[in-house]
Amino acid sequence: MDNAIVATHDTHVEEHHVELPQLRHHFETEEQQREAGTFGMWLFLLTEIMFFGGLFFAYLLYRNWYNPAFVAASNQLSIPLGTVNTAVLISSGFFMALGVWAAEVRKKSLLVLFLILTNIAGLAFLGVKAVEYKEKWDKHHIPGAHFDITEFVNPPLNPKTGKPVEEPLSPDMAQKTQLFFVLYFAMTGMHALHMVIGIVLLFWLTYRANRGEFTEGYVAPIENFGLYWHFVDIVWIFLFPLLYLINRHPGT
Amino acid sequence: MSAATIVNLPDQKTAVIPKKNYINAEDGILSWLFTADHKRIAILYLISITFFFLVGGTFAGLIRLELLTPQPDLVASDTYNKLFTMHGIVMIFLFLVPSIPATLGNFLIPIMIGTRDLAFPKINLLSWYLYMFGAIFLSAAIVLGGVDTGWTFTTPLSTHYLNTHVVTAGLGVFIVGFSSIFTGLNFIVTIHRMRAPGMTWFRLPLFVWSNYAASVLMVLGTPVLAITLVLVVLERTIGIGVFDPTKGGDPLLFQHLFWFYSHPAVYIMILPGFGVISEVMSTFSRKRVFGYSAVAFSSVAIALFGFFVWAHHMFIMGVSNYSALVFSLLTMLVAVPSAIKVFNWSFTMQKGSITFETPMLYALAFIGLFTIGGLTGVFLGSLGMDIHLTETYFIVAHFHYVMVGGMLMAFLAGLHFWWPKLTGRMYPESISQLSAVTSFIGFNLTFMPQFMLGYLGMPRRYHSYPPEFQVLNVLSTAGATVLGFGFLMPVLYLLWSLKYGKIAGNNPWQATGLEWQIQSPPLTENFIEMPVMDHEAYDYEWLAHKTEQEVTTVG
Numbered sequence: 001m002d003n004a005i006v007a008t009h010d011t012h013v014e015e016h017h018v019e020l021p022q023l024r025h026h027f028e029t030e031e032q033q034r035e036a037g038t039f040g041m042w043l044f045l046l047t048e049i050m051f052f053g054g055l056f057f058a059y060l061l062y063r064n065w066y067n068p069a070f071v072a073a074s075n076q077l078s079i080p081l082g083t084v085n086t087a088v089l090i091s092s093g094f095f096m097a098l099g100v101w102a103a104e105v106r107k108k109s110l111l112v113l114f115l116i117l118t119n120i121a122g123l124a125f126l127g128v129k130a131v132e133y134k135e136k137w138d139k140h141h142i143p144g145a146h147f148d149i150t151e152f153v154n155p156p157l158n159p160k161t162g163k164p165v166e167e168p169l170s171p172d173m174a175q176k177t178q179l180f181f182v183l184y185f186a187m188t189g190m191h192a193l194h195m196v197i198g199i200v201l202l203f204w205l206t207y208r209a210n211r212g213e214f215t216e217g218y219v220a221p222i223e224n225f226g227l228y229w230h231f232v233d234i235v236w237i238f239l240f241p242l243l244y245l246i247n248r249h250p251g252t
Numbered sequence: 253m254s255a256a257t258i259v260n261l262p263d264q265k266t267a268v269i270p271k272k273n274y275i276n277a278e279d280g281i282l283s284w285l286f287t288a289d290h291k292r293i294a295i296l297y298l299i300s301i302t303f304f305f306l307v308g309g310t311f312a313g314l315i316r317l318e319l320l321t322p323q324p325d326l327v328a329s330d331t332y333n334k335l336f337t338m339h340g341i342v343m344i345f346l347f348l349v350p351s352i353p354a355t356l357g358n359f360l361i362p363i364m365i366g367t368r369d370l371a372f373p374k375i376n377l378l379s380w381y382l383y384m385f386g387a388i389f390l391s392a393a394i395v396l397g398g399v400d401t402g403w404t405f406t407t408p409l410s411t412h413y414l415n416t417h418v419v420t421a422g423l424g425v426f427i428v429g430f431s432s433i434f435t436g437l438n439f440i441v442t443i444h445r446m447r448a449p450g451m452t453w454f455r456l457p458l459f460v461w462s463n464y465a466a467s468v469l470m471v472l473g474t475p476v477l478a479i480t481l482v483l484v485v486l487e488r489t490i491g492i493g494v495f496d497p498t499k500g501g502d503p504l505l506f507q508h509l510f511w512f513y514s515h516p517a518v519y520i521m522i523l524p525g526f527g528v529i530s531e532v533m534s535t536f537s538r539k540r541v542f543g544y545s546a547v548a549f550s551s552v553a554i555a556l557f558g559f560f561v562w563a564h565h566m567f568i569m570g571v572s573n574y575s576a577l578v579f580s581l582l583t584m585l586v587a588v589p590s591a592i593k594v595f596n597w598s599f600t601m602q603k604g605s606i607t608f609e610t611p612m613l614y615a616l617a618f619i620g621l622f623t624i625g626g627l628t629g630v631f632l633g634s635l636g637m638d639i640h641l642t643e644t645y646f647i648v649a650h651f652h653y654v655m656v657g658g659m660l661m662a663f664l665a666g667l668h669f670w671w672p673k674l675t676g677r678m679y680p681e682s683i684s685q686l687s688a689v690t691s692f693i694g695f696n697l698t699f700m701p702q703f704m705l706g707y708l709g710m711p712r713r714y715h716s717y718p719p720e721f722q723v724l725n726v727l728s729t730a731g732a733t734v735l736g737f738g739f740l741m742p743v744l745y746l747l748w749s750l751k752y753g754k755i756a757g758n759n760p761w762q763a764t765g766l767e768w769q770i771q772s773p774p775l776t777e778n779f780i781e782m783p784v785m786d787h788e789a790y791d792y793e794w795l796a797h798k799t800e801q802e803v804t805t806v807g
């Protein structure tokens with residue numbers, strides 16, 4: 001074996017920390033492993049941004065082209081439910097942040113508690129989302145063969161004023177509300193899929209946290225999951241105004 | 253260091269295969285299928301992509317055979333459509349995209365930067381499984397009756413008019429995409445966080461730089477392809493209307509999203525090839541790569557520009573004149589960093605002590621063919637020319653000059669160059685020199701006539717043509733036959749060399765990279781003691797000096 005290039009490696013760093021079983025053989029130090037994990041997670045989230053990016057691009061394009069249809073369709077979404085869900089999701093993110101803190105200060109029962117709270121909030125979000133999807137189903141606003149545009153062509157009348165609650169759309173423009181709902185379901189569905197994956201991971205992490213795996217100084221999985229969970233939150237923070245809030249009643 | 257340092261090749265008679273290495277570290281097929289060793293995963297990839305290269309090559313052969321005569325006689329029209337589609341899909345997604353990164357990159361990057369493995373070994377293995385899983389989908393699509401959308405999955409053709417296995421193929425490409433995302437992610441993290449002490453960014457071999465640039469493209473581009481394919485599949489299965497004009501959707505949106513990935517994908521395929529050429533040029537000229545930092549930064553520049561030229565695939569599709577102008581200009585800008593590379597490689601050879609072993613022959617072939625491929629790209633990037641040449645054989649010839657003449661030649665250069673490191677044995681030199689020359693001649697004979705055919709107006713993707721084009725088509729098919737032999741030979745003699753090749757020794761080329769300073773084939777953990785880098789990359793004086801002082805130790 002050829003030795004000219006190898007020199008004894010500076011072992012100074014390693015002396016100062018306790019070797020943990022979680023240190024994989026190919027990392028020099030635990031710090032390197034932790035940095036690599038976090039960096040990898042950030043990169044993964046970057047790919048996620050690009051993944052959602054395609055949908056956002058399509059949404060912005062079509063919103064611009066078929067603005068009246070998109071406005072009318074977005075008026076169908078429930079702001080109260082959306083707001084509740086936003087609050088639920090933000091508190092879920094808050095619990096997650098507390099969970100990371102609990103892992104760092106090595107408090108096992110707190111960590112488990114916060115992970116469970118995170119999970120409950122996540123499940124609540126999906127529950128509200130299911131209620132919203134159900135309403136779209138009942139109104140025939142699911143894109144496909146049963147999609148119904150009546151409500152956009154002949155909006156119901158306001159009992160007090162006797163005028164339509166919405167500006168009626170031409171049948172042609174009303175067809176374009178279907179595109180709104182396609183993108184609505186694609187984006188919120190993709191977001192919900194990420195939530196479901198996150199919740200499955202949360203159950204697993206809670207189980208491992210309960211065995212004390214993350215409160216002995218090895219917090220990387222909790223930290224990295226936290227990054228993922230916050231990312232899913234942030235996607236919603238963009239989706240909520242884009243789908244529910246902006247320009248609901250033009251001209252008023 | 254100005255002049256080249258002349259080093260004599262070592263006597264290989266005394267070399268022996270090391271008793272312990274990554275190949276014999278564990279036995280049994282399961283030890284390969286569940287390995288986390290980047291070198292074994294590289295070998296798994298090498299076997300899989302070679303298989304699919306042969307599959308894609310067979311399709312190419314059938315296409316050329318059909319085009320021997322002006323009449324449609326060998327296959328029916330729709331079979332022909334399936335042949336060129338599956339040739340494209342298999343070659344691009346199952347061979348070219350993973351070719352250098354997943355095999356040579358996987359094997360070499362950890363060693364080159366002086367570490368034991370990639371940052372995430374299990375994710376590395378997962379990439380290979382995703383690749384195979386996607387490949388199964390694509391194979392199913394082929395076996396069940398094929399796809400005929402063209403590799404571009406163009407809407408509304410793919411969503412409304414075809415009755416073939418578009419969904420299966422689309423899902424296959426979707427899954428393979430995640431394999432390349434994870435490979436790219438693994439490389440970026442590894443290169444950032446795992447470098448050996450003293451291995452600064454500007455001491456990295458250029459192979460690492462170019463794979464890094466390609467990884468950035470994989471990580472940023474592939475997810476867009478993934479979501480686009482999801483939308484195509486949904487459009488086809490439940491008719492969501494995003495790409496359907498009758499429902500207000502726009503097929504042009506598909507084009508934008510698809511080419512946003514698929515133009516950078518060209519650089520995903522070619523950038524790792526650039527890296528190989530830098531290594532090979534330096535080694536066989538025994539000189540530091542001329543303008544190291546220019547070559548390194550040009551990789552990054554290509555990756556960056558590569559994201560802003562996609563609409564040059566859409567000049568005839570009704571994009572506005574102004575955006576066409578901008579995209580045309582940006583396209584031509586990409587030629588600048590590419591030319592920087594070609595000039596620097598040429599200057600590397602100047603006053604070097606050049607020898608013409610097989611990797612060098614392939615690398616020289618690369619430079620010639622890539623230059624032609626790149627320059628014809630400028631033709632196509634200019635608006636007026638593009639209207640005349642697009643969708644003709646000129647385009648076909650152009651991208652084959654880049655992808656086959658460029659990337660495949662680079663892959664073969666790299667495979668021969670590092671074969672001693674991968675296997676511990678040499679390939680047979682004279683027959684492989686013959687195969688390099690054969691491929692070069694066969695390649696030009698195949699694709700040069702296609703430039704002329706395209707300029708004369710023969711459209712691509714048709715299986716019959718006017719009789720006056722027959723002479724050039726016969727030439728092209730004859731060339732393809734020669735090329736086929738050129739590519740088949742390495743498969744055979746490399747397999748032969750596994751058993752009968754001369755034992756290579758640690759550093760048969762007297763190259764400077766870290767990978768050549770360890771045993772071949774390497775140990776599972778690569779290095780006995782972790783290396784410390786105390787010199788620049790391509791420092792031949794360091795190497796000469798080192799050899800003088802070397803003490804023979806018992807291994």
Ligand SMILES: [Cu+2]
Pocket residue numbers: 514515518561562564565
């Ligand atoms: Cu392009």
